[in-house]
Amino acid sequence: MLLMLGMAGGAALDLAPAAPPRTVAGWRIVQADFHVHAFFGDGTLSPIHLLLEARRRGLDAIALTNHNQTLVARATRALSRAMGGPTVLVGEEITARRWHLIGVGIRDTVSWRQPLEAAIDAVHAQGGVAILAHPVDIYRSALNDAARTTLDGTEVRHALLDLSPRRKQELEEVFAQVRARHPGAAPIGSSDDHGGGGLGEPRTYVFAYDASEEAIVEAIRAGRTVAVWHGEPYGDPALVSLLPAPGTPPARSAMRTAVGLLGWAGVAGLVFGRTRAVRTPAD
Numbered sequence: 001m002l003l004m005l006g007m008a009g010g011a012a013l014d015l016a017p018a019a020p021p022r023t024v025a026g027w028r029i030v031q032a033d034f035h036v037h038a039f040f041g042d043g044t045l046s047p048i049h050l051l052l053e054a055r056r057r058g059l060d061a062i063a064l065t066n067h068n069q070t071l072v073a074r075a076t077r078a079l080s081r082a083m084g085g086p087t088v089l090v091g092e093e094i095t096a097r098r099w100h101l102i103g104v105g106i107r108d109t110v111s112w113r114q115p116l117e118a119a120i121d122a123v124h125a126q127g128g129v130a131i132l133a134h135p136v137d138i139y140r141s142a143l144n145d146a147a148r149t150t151l152d153g154t155e156v157r158h159a160l161l162d163l164s165p166r167r168k169q170e171l172e173e174v175f176a177q178v179r180a181r182h183p184g185a186a187p188i189g190s191s192d193d194h195g196g197g198g199l200g201e202p203r204t205y206v207f208a209y210d211a212s213e214e215a216i217v218e219a220i221r222a223g224r225t226v227a228v229w230h231g232e233p234y235g236d237p238a239l240v241s242l243l244p245a246p247g248t249p250p251a252r253s254a255m256r257t258a259v260g261l262l263g264w265a266g267v268a269g270l271v272f273g274r275t276r277a278v279r280t281p282a283d
């Protein structure tokens with residue numbers, strides 16, 4: 001039964017082909033959203049619907065970043081590998097009272113019960129990159145020079161900008177402070193979407209060797225990113241000049257929780273069905 005549902009989910013995915021790859025000056029331009037929540041946990045979209053929506057919105061990669069857990073991210077990555085994309089990076093929004101830190105390209109859950117700079121080190125120890133999430137108001141209060149030096153990037157564009165233009169200035173201030181300590185820090189644009197239909201807005205354009213998880217993490221670490229919000233780029237002028245002209249984003253999605261449970265049944269069918277058939281080691 002689960003396998004049948006999974007096959008139905010797979011058929012649905014086939015209706016939404018991945019965007020054709022774009023290459024400029026030898027770089028693969030990867031359109032990514034590195035701050036996304038999913039059901040169950042903090043979002044309302046199941047993994048199948050999230051992958052469908054990512055394809056519909058022209059995203060080549062997403063990082064699943066539920067609060068203080070990586071379980072759903074790992075399940076979604078397994079599903080995406082079985083379905084042929086988009087690239088899913090295992091992430092976590094490490095969530096403490098005074099800071100939220102996005103870990104991308106990690107393997108295991110990182111504890112929030114430690115200072116910000118220790119959490120950054122813990123992400124690095126797993127081979128991941130650490131991005132400070134929506135550093136406005138209280139969420140910038142834990143930022144110190146140690147963290148400014150070791151952060152790989154900050155969210156300089158975030159969906160909350162639609163609520164308050166003043167915050168755009170605040171996000172740029174924090175990014176400038178981090179860049180002053182770490183000139184290679186990456187500007188990141190993230191939707192922080194919880195299923196409200198805003199996936200990929202804002203988003204990050206990554207200049208990577210290819211669209212693999214490893215290449216994307218390497219590019220963030222090297223600072224080769226541009227944050228884009230409503231078609232307006234923020235980043236190094238040399239990279240901005242390489243960007244294609246912005247297209248019209250698809251309309252906001254109406255997909256909601258009602259279909260979430262069916263989607264999850266499909267995930268279970270696909271992941272377990274495939275695991276039984278192939279027996280690939282899960283990491």
Ligand SMILES: [Zn+2]
Binds near residue numbers: 093133
């Ligand atoms: Zn947050």
Ligand SMILES: [Zn+2]
Binds near residue numbers: 035037093192
């Ligand atoms: Zn979030």
